[in-house]
Amino acid sequence: MTRLRGTLLAAAVPLFLISACAQTAGNSAAASPDSRSSSPAPYGGADELVLRVESFGGFVPAEQNIGRIPAVSIYADGRMISEGPTTMIYPGPALPNLQEQLLTPELVQDLVTKGKAAGVTNGADFGFPNIADAPSTRVIAGDQSVSVVALSEAQTNDPRLTAAQRTARTKLAAYVKTLRELSAAPGVAQAVAYQPTAIAALARVYVEPTADQPKSPETAWPGPALPGTSMNPGLGIGCVDVTGADTAKVLTAAKTATAITPWTSGNAKWSITFRPLLPEEKSCAALKGAQ
Secondary structure, eight states, X not given: OHHHHHHHHHHHSOOEEOOHHHHHGGGOGGGSHHHXXXXXXXXXXXXXXEEEEEEEOSSSOHXXXXXXXXXXXXXXTSEEEEEOOEEOOSSOBSSOXXXXXXXXXXHHHHHHHHHHHTTOXXXXXXXXXXXXXXXXXXXXXXXXXXXXXXTTTSOTTOTTSOHHHHHHHHHXXXXXXXXXXXXXXXXXXXXXXXXXXXXXXXXXXXXOOOTTSOOOOOEEOOSXXXXXXXXXXXXXXXXXXXXXXXXXXXXXXXTTOBTTOOEEETTEEEEEEEEEOOTTOOSTHHHHTTO
């Protein structure tokens, strides 16, 4: 319990997200709109989700759980969206460092096939290990999906897991590792910065820092009125859909802000977690199912 809680608390510290890699790769012809449109979508519409690895639950603050970004998302047209490099500097920037890369249709199909072979089949049994406060890992491959409690945190000799469940977990963990490391794999285009068309702004009442905590100057909120629609009774977190012309305004303001910036709106101050919406996500409502 002590080991896991320390790990998760460390992960909850705001991170400084390095955007230089994505910006440098932004001139890559391999990921240009022309090359993307030349690759036929192997499934359905371009925004159809085909592969995903994401975490949910666990011992993390509520706003981080709601706004958590999937580690890897791959779409029918070959686009892969993932989190870019991070470093432990506080306070980090307000915006997460999301990067976009292009995969070939053949690679997407091969990954789906390998996912199902690795155990991504509806109803697969991975057991429930003897561990508390651990997140679950959800893996999607084509039309199949699984959710596994403590995939990377459980001990290999956990007495609550059968031999078959341990074997299944080992196979799935290896597949998840492959997807997480896909950004550097051969045949994958260089990364460009992901440009969202909409953002979910998760707002909660700003709490003034204590004397020994860092402070950040206030910034006027340029988007729709905060705090927006309540995401869950009792959490004290609202969500505002930032779309259309407001998207560019908010992105411009957020680029010079940090994770602890107080945003002023409606005679009040707010803390905001920025969650760029992915291609298949259209509004804050899409995040409720990820809690």
